[in-house]
Each structure stands twice: as C-alpha cells, then as structure tokens.
Amino acid sequence: RSETKGRHAAAEIVSRGGSAEALLLDLADLESVRRCASEVAQRKGGLDILVNNAGINGMGAPSARTAQGLSMVYGVNFVGHFLLTLLLAPALASSSYGRIVNVSSVAHRFASARALRGNAELSGYAESKLAMILFSAEINRRFGNRLTAVSVNPGAVHSDIWRGMPRLFLKLVYQPFMALLYLTTKEGASTTLFAANAPLPSPPAEEGTWYFSPYPCHRSLPTAWAAPLDTLGPYLGSFPSKPRMPVDVAQAAHALWEDTYSLT
Numbered sequence: 505r506s507e508t509k510g511r512h513a514a515a516e517i518v519s520r521g522g523s524a525e526a527l528l529l530d531l532a533d534l535e536s537v538r539r540c541a542s543e544v545a546q547r548k549g550g551l552d553i554l555v556n557n558a559g560i561n562g563m564g565a566p567s568a569r570t571a572q573g574l575s576m577v578y579g580v581n582f583v584g585h586f587l588l589t590l591l592l593a594p595a596l597a598s599s600s601y602g603r604i605v606n607v608s609s610v611a612h613r614f615a616s617a618r619a620l621r622g623n624a625e626l627s628g629y630a631e632s633k634l635a636m637i638l639f640s641a642e643i644n645r646r647f648g649n650r651l652t653a654v655s656v657n658p659g660a661v662h663s664d665i666w667r668g669m670p671r672l673f674l675k676l677v678y679q680p681f682m683a684l685l686y687l688t689t690k691e692g693a694s695t696t697l698f699a700a701n702a703p704l705p706s707p708p709a710e711e712g713t714w715y716f717s718p719y720p721c722h723r724s725l726p727t728a729w730a731a732p733l734d735t736l737g738p739y740l741g742s743f744p745s746k747p748r749m750p751v752d753v754a755q756a757a758h759a760l761w762e763d764t765y766s767l768t
Contacts, residue, residue: 531558531584533571534768541591552601553700554592556585556636559607561629574767581632586639587768597650604653605699606640608715608747609633610660610735617750620760635760637747641712642757654699655747657734659718660685661692687718691739694718698742709746712753717745 510526517524527543530536544551559581570579589604596602615630617638640653695718708714709723721733723746734745750756 529588530571531580531588532576534584534587535571537584537587538591541588544592545595549595550598551592551595552599553603553605554589554596555605555607555696555700556589557605557607557696558585559609559632572767575628577629578632578635581629582635582639583764583767585636586764589639589643590765590768593647593651597647602651603700604640604643604651605696606636606653606655607696608636608655608657610657610717612637612657613731613734613748617756617760620756621763635764637711637713637715637749638753638757638760640714641708641753642761644708644712645754645757646761652704653713654704655713655715656696656699657715657717657745657747658692658695659687659739660735661687661689663689663692687739691718695742702742705744709744710753711747711749712757715745715747716742718742719745721745 507526507528510528514524514526525547527540528536529540560577568576570576570583572579574583585606596604609629611630612634613630615634617634619631620635620638637655640655643651643653695716699714699716704714715723717734718739718741719733719735720738720740720743721729721731723744725733731748
C-alpha cells in the first residue's frame with residue numbers, strides 16, 4: 505500500500521530469519537505494473553506463487569480514476585492484477601508449482617456478470633470481485649496444468665480497507681462493530697495462505713476454479729444456507745465453498761478476458 509510500509513514489512517521478515525524484498529507497485533497505473541513485473545522477472549526468474557491481494561472499496565473517492573482513466577476500484581482490484589498476472593505468467597509457468605491466488609470477496613454474490621461486458625467504466629467493487637473468480641476459471645482453462653488459479657473469500661476483516669468511511673462514523677460506529685464481529689487481519693490472511701499452499705482436489709469444481717472461505721459454508725450446502733454463512737462467520741478455518749457464478753461460466757470468463765486484455 506506504500507513503499508515505506510512494504511520495506512518495513514520486508515525488514516521485519518528478514519529480522520525473523522526469513523528472506524524478503526519490497527518492490528514498488530501501483531496497480532492504478534499499468535505502466536507501474538509493467539515496470540514491477542519486469543523487475544521481478546529480472547531479479548527472480550521463476551516464481552512459485554502469486555497472490556493478487558490488493559483491494560480498495562472506493563469509499564471517500566467514488567469518482568477517482570486510474571492513470572489510464574478507468575474506475576479506480578475496478579482498475580486496482582482487477583485490471584491491474586490481470587495485467588500483472590499475464591506479465592508474470594511465464595515466470596510462474598517455469599516453476600513446478602505455479603499457483604495464483606486471486607482474492608475475491610463475498611461481495612461477488614451481489615454482482616452481475618452482464619455488467620462486466622464492455623462496462624469496466626461502470627463496474628464497482630462487487631463486479632471487481634466477481635471478475636477475480638472468473639479470471640481464475642479462465643486461467644485454469646487457458647493454461648491447463650502449467651498454472652493453477654485459486655479464488656478466496658478472506659471474510660469480513662477488521663482492516664484499513666474501510667478507511668474511506670466518514671471518520672466520525674468509522675470511529676464511533678463501525679470500528680466497534682468490526683472489533684466485535686469481523687475477523688482479525690491474521691484470521692483474514694489464513695484462507696489465502698491455505699489456498700496458496702494446500703493440496704487441491706483435481707480437477708477444479710464445475711465453476712472452473714477452487715473457491716475457499718474462512719466460514720463453514722461447504723460447497724455441499726444449499727445456496728440459501730451457503731450465502732449467509734459466506735458473509736459473516738463464524739470463523740472456523742478454510743472451507744471449499746461454492747461461489748455465485750453466471751449460468752455460462754466459460755463464456756463469461758472468456759468474454760471478460762478478451763475485454764480486459766483490450767484495456768491493457
């Protein structure tokens with residue numbers, strides 16, 4: 505989210521005996537995405553895992569635009585990740601693991617795939633999160649056994665993604681509400697880490713991708729039960745769940761890929 509925070513996080517990892525580097529990446533500027541991908545390829549060569557985790561909800565600046573003039577929310581949450589993934593795909597494919605984790609949200613259940621067709625200008629948070637799941641499905645279709653894409657709902661997390669709310673409302677109302685009901689950032693990261701490292705059933709579900717949730721909304725449950733559980737707990741770990749997808753997943757995922765490629 506900032507170069508300073510990134511370098512601080514990398515330093516903390518190193519201080520604990522790990523290995524880490526921080527690179528500057530602005531997903532709101534596709535030229536920054538290209539520079540970062542080039543630097544990663546030069547430094548690392550091959551990659552095992554890519555986690556597409558950045559996200560904003562647009563509160564406080566609903567009319568903001570990316571450097572290329574797209575809706576800020578849709579551009580950062582999806583289009584920037586789309587281009588970064590395509591540019592790093594050769595490095596990921598050269599690895600024997602090659603896994604991509606696309607972080608979605610329960611908000612995808614309130615989006616319409618039809619709204620994504622050629623309407624990136626109008627797409628918002630929910631559409632960006634549905635796009636991430638469709639993107640996973642299309643990666644799996646196009647790259648077969650060379651790459652594996654997994655989708656994740658991290659849950660409702662008490663993080664600073666809500667910082668765009670009116671300050672007084674955030675402090676007096678929403679912060680106490682989040683502290684009571686939302687997951688901690690550590691709990692919120694756990695499902696992403698599980699998706700990045702766990703063995704996966706093969707092949708993926710009929711949606712074309714795997715989808716994990718931190719709540720007990722197992723994919724065997726009826727949709728009427730799974731959707732509320734996928735929204736707000738209780739937190740019990742990582743569960744294979746069933747996302748809400750368009751009737752024709754393959755067609756929607758393919759169309760989204762083609763439309764987004766034309767934007768990059």
